Each structure stands twice: as structure tokens, then as C-alpha cells.
Amino acid sequence: MSTTERGSRLEALGAHIPERTLTTRDLIGRTESLHGVDVERITGVVERRVADPDSETAEDSFGMALSAARDALAVSRYGAADLDVVISASITRFKDGGRFAFEPSFAGSLARELGARSAIHFDVSNACAGMMTGVYVLDRMIRSGAVRTGLVVSGEQATRVADTAARELSDSYDPQFASLSVGDSGAAVILDRATDEADRIHYVEMLTCSEYSHLCMGMPSDRTEGIALYTDNKKMHDKDRLALWPRFHGDLLAKAGRDFAAEDFDYVIQHQVGTRFIDYVNATGEREFGAPMPTSLATVERFGNTATTSHFLTLREHLRAGTARPGATFLLVPAASGVVTGALSATITNMGV
Template sequence: MSTTERGSRMEALGAHIPARTLTTRELTGRMETLRDVDVQRITGVAERRVADPDPAAGEDSFTMALSAARDALAASRYEAADLDIVISASITRFKDGGRFVFEPSFAGSLARELGALSAIHFDVSNACAGMMTGVYVLDRMIRSGAVRTGLVVSGEQATRVADTAAREMSDSYDPQFASLSVGDSGAAVILDRATDEADRIHYIELLTCSEYSHLCMGMPSDRTEGIALYTDNKKMHDKDRLALWPRFHKDLLAKAGRDFRDEHFDYVVQHQVGTRFIDYVNQTGEREFGAALPTSLAVVERYGNTATTSHFLTLREHLRAGTARPGSTFLLVPAASGVVTGAMSVTITNMGV
């Protein structure tokens, strides 16, 4: 394969799913102010997984990322020492008993724990599009010939913001409402060079509209100890925001002389915000493209919104369960604070899960 034709593929997927389950009704049952609000009906999230709160269990953002990376390596033909690069994309960075860690980098610490001692390593931060951004960077590095294989990994202990919301929310219009839909998990993907069209990332492109960054902000709570997520759901998910993806994607395809029907997607994976969001954004896509969308894959009902890990957790769960066919072409659509959107087209046939 020539340098101009060189591309990347998804070689293996891994995940860490905490054993502890918390239902939406259990979560909202702690909140006197929301006793009459059916949060499960509004979000579509019946339950989510929660990292074990026992310090002895040691389950946090870092250990979930490490477990997911090991799971991916177990499904891969590569060993950790074969990795040229490790990219970490966690938003939440809890480690060593609940400390929020900025240095040393998660990627460096993960590489050392895994045994990828010669790998380049760095963290990326792009809200819920973090893992997609890591894949974007790694895909470009493989295409350029800078590296041959690498790992993108994330661990998200997002339910910390749900705990804050449960303490602080006054009503269903509170900007912390979206925090009630989150869940914890880890996910990892290994990329290497593509050798044929049966396993290939055809394209991945991202768009950031920073003028909307104020609509969803994670930060220390302004009322109690802990981290909080403040989201203007009405503006974040209005028709103009939802139309950013299909309009960007349509322009991207037009530049290549194609339209949406030419892509022959078998499945679409939206960011797992909630069932209503997924339905609305798919409907918006159909209107903008003037074409039916393929089967939409989701795990949000069982796992909630797992932030950066959501697309890759969804892929792994459906491929492993057989509810997504090998040999299919998938469309992954990010939707992140920023606002970040875009499109990733990938065909997956022989991937370890």
C-alpha cells in the first residue's frame, strides 16, 4: 500500500463496565425535589453502572481506563510493548483514592502500567468527543507513517456529577438535570494500518463551534464540595445545534462528489445522551440528508451517558452480542460540549472484541 493510500483500521476494542448498578429510580429517590418527575421517561436511562465507592476496591477513572486497555490488548494480536503510542482522553481524572489528577499525564501512567515503555504518550481533552479526537489524531499519525499502531483509552467516573446534582438540584429545570443521565465506564480501541477495505476507517472529521461552549460546563460545584455539570439543555439541543452534524457531513461529502446515500451505512451510533436526543438527532439527519438513516445502535438505557467512552462502548457491546453484523459500515457521530460534532465512517469485519 502506497503512502497516499495508507489508512488505519480499528484492530481491537476493550471496555471496563463496573459491576455496581444504580437505577434512575434509586438515584431520584434520594431527591425530595424530583419525586414527581419521571426522569427515566424523560432521559430513557433506566440504570447506569457506578464505580465501586469502597476505597479498597480502587475503582476510579484511572483503573477503569487501565482495565479497558488490558481488555483491548487481550482481544488484540499486539502486546503492550508493540504499541507506538498511547493516547488518554478522560474528562474525569480520578486516581489514587479520589484525587483529581492533572500530572503526571494519564497516558504516561497507563503506558507504564501496561508495559508500553517505548510508546509516545499524551493526553487529549475535548469533552465527550475526547476518544473520537484521540482516534482522529492517531488515524492521521498512522496515515502519515509516523506510527504503525496505537491505543486510545478513557476511563470516566462521571457519576460524581450525579451525586452533586442529587444533593443540590431544586427542580427539573435546574442546569444540573443532565447529570442524572450519566454512567461510569472505561473503553479502549487499538488502531493499526489498514490492509483492505473490509477493515478501514474511511474518514474521520470533526467540527468545533466554540461560540456554544458556555452551554455545557463541568467545574467544581458553586454550592457544595464536589464536581458539577451545568447544561442549558434547551439551547444545547435546539434544532440549530442538532442540525450542525448533518449539514457539516453533507458539505464534507459534497466536496468529494458524494451524498449520504452513496455511503451505504449499515448502522449509526450517536452520542449516548438519552433516547429522546438520539431520536431527535436521527430525525434531524433524515430531514437534512433527505434520506433514511440506517439502524441506530444504543446502550444508553442500560449504561447512561458514559461521556468519552459512549461510542466505543456501544460498538463493543453490539458487536459482542451479535446485534451488529461483522462486515458492516458504521457511522459514528460525536456530540460534545464545545460544541463538537463531526462524522466517522468505519468498516469493521475482523476486529477483536
């Protein structure tokens, strides 16, 4: 059997969305230096969900990842014992009452909690492209014939950086300004072998331009207790950075003798940085490809930028709401500090959500 015949598919999607809601107006109300700045208009984020560590599901990074994984398994044809691989992609690693945990690995702990006792397990770390990176690795493992099925999962308690920004921001040009757009969630996706073209990952490819890694850095705050995110928004989102995706994607297609228009995508999901960012990236794509963009799906207005989980949370929400139709071809475009870009093309028909 060829590696093409062994292609993978997205078999099931799960998520954990905290019940607690925080509006952008309420968040900005904590920040005296931004009174009069319309952050909601600038980012497009009306509200986001905020984890509650005291909830029944222990809404820290680990707890949300575990809940999302269970949600995916609940709509999958597989049980936890059937999983050959568990990959965790969380950036934030809060566990056990707010402790930032590195060992043991999240993937190992999740596999044990789920009952995936025979699964290979490991963590990946690639900023907001983490889940896409996990899918990339798992897709290759399935294509190679090394495994049959696996889980990629993440939980992000990103609003910790929003709390720090609300305390420390000096003005709208502060490098912590982007922190005001984040939200908390968990997401999980199960992959297995594709059996027909109606459910298949056609390709997933990624590119890292490490010379730009300094443009977005997460670290302990240099002013108060807590973690902070420092982003040079102007340089991070200038026209050359935004053009990285369509130029990379266009070159990828050209090598196969195809072009963007011929891909006939029904939907595109950009990283949920903000509504302006999504509009700018899609406009850049249209200009670079010389072709119109497919319908753009978003959830950023309701959930904010949920880091690694954003593409799969958006996909799940639109499939469940019926605003994306089964049988369609989806394009997921990562965007992460690094700078990371790429493309995931998949036709989705019978995926459990």
C-alpha cells in the same frame, strides 16, 4: 505509498463496565425536589453502572481506563510493547482514592503500567468527543507513516456529578438535570494500518463551534463540596445545534462528490445522551440529508451517558451481542460541549472484541 494506502483500521476494542448498578428511580429517590418527575421517561436511562473505588480493579477513572486497555490488548494481535502511541482522553481524572490528578499525564502512567515503555504518550481533552479526538489524531499519525499502531483509552467516573445533582437540584429545569443521565465506564480501542477495505477507517473528521462552549460546563459546585455539570439543555439541543452534524457531514461528502445515501451505512451510533436526543438527531439527519438513517445502535438505557467512552462502549456491546454484524459499515457521530460534532466512517470485519 500514498496516505490513502496507509489508512488505519479499528483493530481491537476493550471496556471496563463496573458491576454496581444504580437505577434512575433509586437516584431520583435521593432528590426530594424531583418527586413526581419521570426522569426515566425523559432521559430513557433505566439504570447506569457506578464505579466502586474499593473493588479489586480500583474503579476510579484511571483504574477503569487501565482495565479497559488490558481488555483491548487481550483480544488484539499486539502486546503492550508493540504500541507506538498511547493516548488518554478522560474528562474525569480521579486516581488514588479520589484525587483529581493532572500530572503526571494519564497516558504516561497508563503506558508504564501496561508495559508500553517505548510508546509516545499524551493526553487529549475535548469533552465527550475526547476518544473520537484521540482516534482522529492517531488515524492521522498512522496515515502519515509516523507510527504503525496505537491505543486510545478513557476511564470516566462521571457519576460524581450525578451525586452532586441529587443533592442540589431544585427542579427539572435546573442546569444540573442532565447530570442525572450519566454513568461510569472505561473503553479502549487499538488502531493499526489497514490492509484491505474489509477493515478500514474511511474517514474521521471533526468540527468545533466554540461559541457554544458555555452551554455545558463542568466545574466545582458553587453550592456544596463536589464537582458539578451545568448544561443549558434547551439551547444545547435546539434545532440549529442538532443540524450542525448533518450539515457538516453533508458538506464533507459533497466536496468528494458523494452524498449520504450513497455511503450506504449499515449502522449509526450517536452520542448516548439519552433516547430522545438520539431520536431527535436521527430525525434531523433524515430531514437534512433527505435520506433514511441506518439502524441506530444504543446502550443508553442500560449504561446512561458514559461521556467519552459512549461510542466505543456501544460498538463493543453490539458486536459482542451479535446485534451488529461483522463486515458492516458504521457511522459514529460525536456530540460534545464545545460544541463538537463530526463523523467517523469505518468498515469493521475482523476486530477483536
